[in-house]
Amino acid sequence: MKQYFYALTLLFSITLQAQLKSPAEFFPNYGKQVSYYYQLENYFGYLIQNSGMVVHKPYGLTNQERGLNAYVISTPENLKELENIRLNHLYSIGMGGKQVNVADKAIVWLSFNVHGNEPAAAESAMSVAYELVNPKNAATKEWLKNTIVILDPCLNPDGYSRYGNWLRDISGKEPNPNASDREHMEPWPGGRQNHYAYDLNRDWAWQTQVETQQRIVLYNEWMPMVHVDVHEMGYNEPYFFPPAAEPMHDFITQGQKDFHNAIGEMTAKKFDNQGWNYYTRERFDLFYPSYGDTYPSFNGAVGMTYEQGGIGAGRAITMANGNTLTLQDRINHHTTAVLTAVETASWQKDKLVRNFRAYFKDSRENPKGKYRTYIVKNSGKNEELALLLKRNKIQFAYADESKKLTGYHYQSDKDKEFTIEPNDLIVSANQPKSVLTQVLFEPAQRLTDSLSYDITAWALPHAYGVESYALKKDLAIKTKAEVSRKGKFEYERVYAYYVPWNGRASAKVLSLLFKNNIKVRSSRKASAFRGIKVSPGDLVILKGDNPQINNFKETMNALLDEKPDYEVIESGFSLSGADLGGESYPLLEAPKVLLLSGNSVSPTDFGQAWFYMDEIIDYPVTIVDVQNLGRIKLSDFTTIILPDGWYEFSDSQKTSLDGFINDGGKVIAIAGALNIFEDRAGYSLTRFATDADKDLEAKEGDEEALNARYYDYQNAERRAISGSVPGAIVENVLDKTHPLSYGLGDRYFSLKTTDSRYQLLKNVWNVAYVPSGYKNFGFIGRSLKKKLENTVTFAVEQKGTGAIIYMVDNPLFRGFWENGNLLFSNALFLVD
Incomplete structure (x- = not known):
């Protein structure tokens, strides 16, 4: 009887799979209209219910509480051994797990739609999944015998939904x-980014x-051998697939490059047969480590970007x-390309497994970089750094003894003696x-292009912003x-209570104190009390300032619980420096913050400021679109944040802003927002310190124009970068006495991402500036440097x-850029 029941069940299962619906059969408008996110989830739910080849791996929720989902696709036999395959794989590369007697598999991770307004990526994820489990597709069943596919159909559900809901709202019966x-004209802020307008890629x-x-x-629980990152770009562009472009990071291995070439040849054949336009080896490089192709590459995988024309x-x-x-x-192109990646991984399985294991063995025994040990001196910023390392599964420890050493000193860019x-x-x-x-710690990365x-x-x-050293050898020292x-x-x-001002935790504690109506003072002078050295910027909460608190000690201990380096001060009388009741400890004002958003504001830069207020320091902020600025009373606020953008304020808006500042308001203007004040009467912001400097640059420009008469056309793009900086670290001298610089260290290294520059300004505090002969890391064009x-x-x-x-560079x-978060906290809370 049991055998009969099993046979019936098996027959019923086979019948269901034989009738498995494609996305086009499941959705009447598939390929004609962007799907709602719930529809995408429903389709994968349907596959799970009707195929024995899919396992659901939910891994979290977005800010807007949409599900984040991955789906493991393989043969039923492989799925039965899935956990053993995973554990054995991790064991083979030294990342935990355990040795299990199972056959090796190629592990392929497919990521779709990290940018929400690139919808053909998520749409094609459904087609890819269907073809992998489609009972009528014999080829994919062969691939999956030795392949585990992890498919994430939408990395950015909030952005995808923002775009799709908008498109549905304004769509006519027929596409235009x-x-x-x-x-084709998506409104601000667009669907590209996530809830906080961050670019997740x-x-x-x-x-x-x-x-x-x-x-x-989840990624670290699997450590895939191949990672495919599926995107869209401008709609006039042909399809891009690997090999990637230069510059390729020096740490990209020959095995990774070889797979790129293999995938390029295979995909090209498929596209040639269809007559589809494509290109390779252009534009999309493998250098910056935080992309969906480079990050997997630096984790041993073959990381690849796939781009289909389609944005807008x-x-x-x-x-x-x-x-x-x-x-x-667009769906068809993506589906063909991504399935080809799975196919290539399948027939190259043995080579992939061998290369992946060798990657971890070789890199551990023979590190590729110049240095073998990195030492970060103890500071209040190390907690956040340690959290980043933990998230990336980078192992670290803490010194448990002292030792004199010599090593490369990051801040001075030279070897130096120090004591760990x-x-x-x-x-x-x-x-x-x-x-x-x-990759993350090397002082400089070599650019091949x-x-x-x-x-x-x-x-x-x-x-x-942490004092750090690098050693060319392993370090033998007692650790904890x-x-x-x-x-x-x-x-x-x-x-009183003392709280050091030494990182984002300090700013978050100050935010909490303000929200609880606690009066707080900030030091403006180095002072000493019994056992406590107070530095400029450090916070002091006086019992005498807060008589409304009945249980001062218990209340403060509770509020400061997440800042364990706080101390209690018994007396306001200093051993050196200034007493707590003097003018060197002014009361801080809890800012009432207005953040501008909307058209003419960069969505990502707005998002960075919003995220800082909401998540990093958890402080209340009022957000107003630029077009509604005239409808509010600026006097209701003490601080206005102007993110980077291309503002076109009317004269009346500028006059209102002038009055706000003159009456005691504070404006934090970032990057493009400086244009509001540049060369305006009553402000000191101007590009050139003297007319002679202005004339000199004009003369140099004229000379360049004359020389350009002899230039060829082909190298125009390369010549243009001579005056650019795509993103380099630049040394800055600090006025350490100014509140804007408190807690930043002896030097501030800024991440400069534009060629915007202003000579040292007159009649202002030039708190951080680039000195003559400055140190820099990364590419800066020759004429700009x-x-x-x-x-x-x-x-x-x-x-x-x-x-x-004035913030010429964006610290957020x-x-x-953790030291930038602290600098912005100074601007928000400490600068009056």
Whole structure:
């Protein structure tokens, strides 16, 4: 009887699979209209229910509480052994797991739609999944015998939904291929980014966003051998697939390059048969480590970007060549290309497995970089750095003894003697994540081609503003797993609480204190109390300032619980410096913050400021679209944040802003927002310090124009980058006495991403500026490099009883420049 029941069940299962519906059969409008996100989830739910070849791996939720999902696709036999395959795979590369007697498999991860307004990616994910499990597709069944496919159909559900819902709202019955139709003019902020308007495709290594953080947990549980990142680009572009372009990072291996070539040859044959346009080896490089192709590459995988023309195409668009590109066309191209990647991985399985294991063995035994050990001196910023390392599964420890050493000093860019002390953070290149470790910590990365797609420097010691050293050898020293914290000083009475200003945790605590109506003072002078050295910027909460708190001690201990380096001060009388009640400890004002958004504001730069306020420091902010600025009372606020953008304020709007500043308001203007104040009467912001400087640059420009008469056409793009900086680390001198510089260290290394520059300004505080002979890391164009000398990066101008903080560089860039987060906190809370 049992055998009969089993036979019936098996027959019923086979019948269901034979009748499996394609996306076009499941959705009446598939390929004609963008799907709702719930429809995409429903289709994968349907596949799970009707195929024995799919396992659902939910891995989290977005900010807007949409599900983040991955689906493991393989043969039923492989899925039965799935956990053993995973554990054995991790064991083989030294990342935990356990040795299990199972056959090796190629592990392929497919990522779709990290950019929400590139919908053909998510749409094609359904077609790819269907073809992999389609009972009538004998070829894919052969591929899956030795392949595990992990398919993430939408990395950015919030952005995808924003775009799709908008397109549905404005769609007519038939698509309008005319580029002038509103179907092709997506409104601000667009669907490209996530909820906080972050570009998730730049966040793989930094993991500032909740989507990335949750995804990388699952990624590290699998460590795929191949990663395909599926995108769209401008709709007039042909299809791009590997091989990638230069510059390729020096750590990209020959095995990874060989697979790129193999995939290129295979995919080209498929596209040639269809007569589809494509290109390879152009534009999309493998250098910046936080992309969906490079991050997997530095984790041993063959990382690849696939790009289909389609952004702005809506449902159909007339291209420059006169042809009409439909959503279905885009789906077809992606489906063919991605399935070819799975096919190639399948027939190259043995080579992939061999190369992947060799990658981890070789990189651990023979690190590719110049240095083998990285040492970060103990500071308040190390907690965030340690969190980043943990998220990336980079192993580290803390020194448990002192030792004199000589090593490369990041801040001075030269070798230097130093002493490693207990609690200093140690990262060794001798570990499974050796390559990623070195990519993130190496002081400089060699560019094989200066035409880079993204920033060219990112060394963590500069990003975090932490004094750091690198050694060319392994370090033998006693270590411990956690920081040892000294006990609190004993005290008889509570006069005040002291909180060091040394990282984002300090700003978050100040935010919490303000939200609880606690009055807080900030030090303006180095002072000493019993056992406590107070530095400029450090916070002091006086019991006498807060008589409304009945249980001062218990309340403060609770509020400061997440800042364990706080101390109690028994007396306001200093041993040196200034007493707590003096003018060197002014009261801070809790800012009432207005953040501008909307048309004329860069969505990603707005998002970085919003994310900073909402998530990094958790402080209330009022967000107003630029077009509604005239409807609010600026006097209701004390601080206005102007993110980067291309503002076109009317005269009346400028007058209102002038009055706000003159009456005591503070404006934080970032990058393009500086144009509002440049060369305006009453402001000191101007590009040139003297007319002679202005004339000199004009003369140089005339000479360049004359020389250009002899230039060839072919190298125009390369010549243009001589005056550009796609993203380089630049040394800045600090006025350490100004509140804007508190806690930043002796030097500030800024991430410069534009050629914008202003010579040192008159009648302002030039708090951070690029000195003559400055140190820099990454690419800066030859003609621009000299011009950056003696230019200001961050300045404060007093006007009336208010102030404008000029930020030529964006300190909040992508949220990973941790010292920039602290600098912005200074601007928000400490600068008056």
